[in-house]
C-alpha cells in the first residue's frame with residue numbers, strides 16, 4: 001500500500017469528474033507527469049509538514065500497487081529531488097490519472113459513524129470531503145391497498161404448514177421460548193453501525209397485551225423454530241426483528257411468519273409495513289422482497305478520513321484500515 005495526501009477540493013473534483021487530476025498541492029498531474037505518493041507515516045510527515053501545515057483538513061488516501069498495475073498504471077521509486085539521485089526515494093504513480101475508485105480515504109481510528117440516507121445532500125458533501133462508507137443498510141416498505149390480493153401471504157403460511165409447521169400468533173405464554181430463540185440466533189445478526197442485534201424490548205409482554213406489538217412464530221413439534229416481532233410506529237407497523245433457527249433457514253420459515261404478521265395486521269386495517277437491515281444480510285433482503293417489500297434508498301454509515309498529521313503520528317498500524 002502507498003498513500004497520498006489530498007485536499008478536500010481535489011477529492012471532490014475527482015469524485016465529480018471520475019479523474020484525480022492533482023499531483024501534489026498546487027501541481028497538476030499533467031504538469032508533473034506523475035502522482036506524488038508516500039511510502040509510510042514518516043514520508044507523510046515530511047510531505048505534510050512541507051506542504052500542508054496550514055491545511056489540517058488535508059487527508060490521506062491509500063492505493064494498492066497491484067490494483068494500480070492492473071489498471072495500466074505503474075509505480076516507480078524515485079528520488080524526491082529528481083536532480084539529486086541521493087535524495088530519499090518516494091513512490092511516483094505514472095500513466096493516466098488515477099481513477100478515484102483506486103484511491104481509498106483511510107478512516108480515522110475509532111471515529112463515530114454518521115448514518116445518512118444516500119440521497120441526503122449531507123451524505124454527498126461528506127463523501128466529497130473524504131468521508132467513506134463503512135457499511136450500508138437498507139429500509140423497505142410494503143404497501144397494500146384495501147382490495148389487495150392476499151393469496152401470496154396465505155400461500156406462504158400454507159406452504160409452511162404443509163411442511164409440518166404450525167404458524168400462529170404468539171401470546172405472553174410463548175415469550176420465554178421467543179427469548180430463548182432470540183438469544184440463540186443473536187450472534188447471527190450482522191453487526192454494523194446502523195444495524196445490530198438488540199435485546200428484545202423489556203416491555204414486549206406489556207406491549208403485546210396493549211396491542212401495539214405482535215409476535216408470530218412457527219413451531220415444529222412444539223418447538224419454536226422461527227418468529228417475527230412487529231411494532232406499531234405511527235402510520236405503519238415496523239418489523240422489530242425476524243429470526244429463524246439455523247437448522248430451519250432457507251425453507252421459507254421467515255417468509256411464513258412475516259406473511260402471518262401481514263395477514264393479521266391487515267385484517268385490523270394496517271396497509272403499510274416497514275422493515276430494514278444490513279446490506280450484507282442478503283437472506284433478509286431477499287425474504288422481504290419475496291413478500292413485496294420495496295427497497296428505499298440505502299442508508300450509509302459514514303466515517304471521516306484521517307488527517308495527514310494524525311496519520312504521520314500514528315502510522316497505518318493505528319488506523320482502521322478496511323479491506
Ligand SMILES: CC(C)(COP(=O)(O)OP(=O)(O)OC[C@H]1O[C@@H](n2cnc3c(N)ncnc32)[C@H](O)[C@@H]1OP(=O)(O)O)[C@@H](O)C(=O)NCCC(=O)NCCS
Nearest residue numbers: 188241242243244249250251252253254255282283286287
Ligand atoms: C434472515 C433470516 C430471518 C431468513 O430466514 P429464512 O427462514 O432462512 O428465510 P426464508 O427461507 O423465508 O427466505 C430467505 C430468502 O433468501 C434467500 N437466501 C437465503 N440465504 C441467502 C444467501 N446467503 N444469499 C442469497 N440469498 C439467500 C433464500 O433463497 C430465500 O429467497 P427465495 O424465497 O427467493 O428463495 C435468517 O437467515 C436469520 O434468522 N438470520 C439471523 C437473524 C437476522 O439476520 N434477521 C434479520 C434481521 S431482523
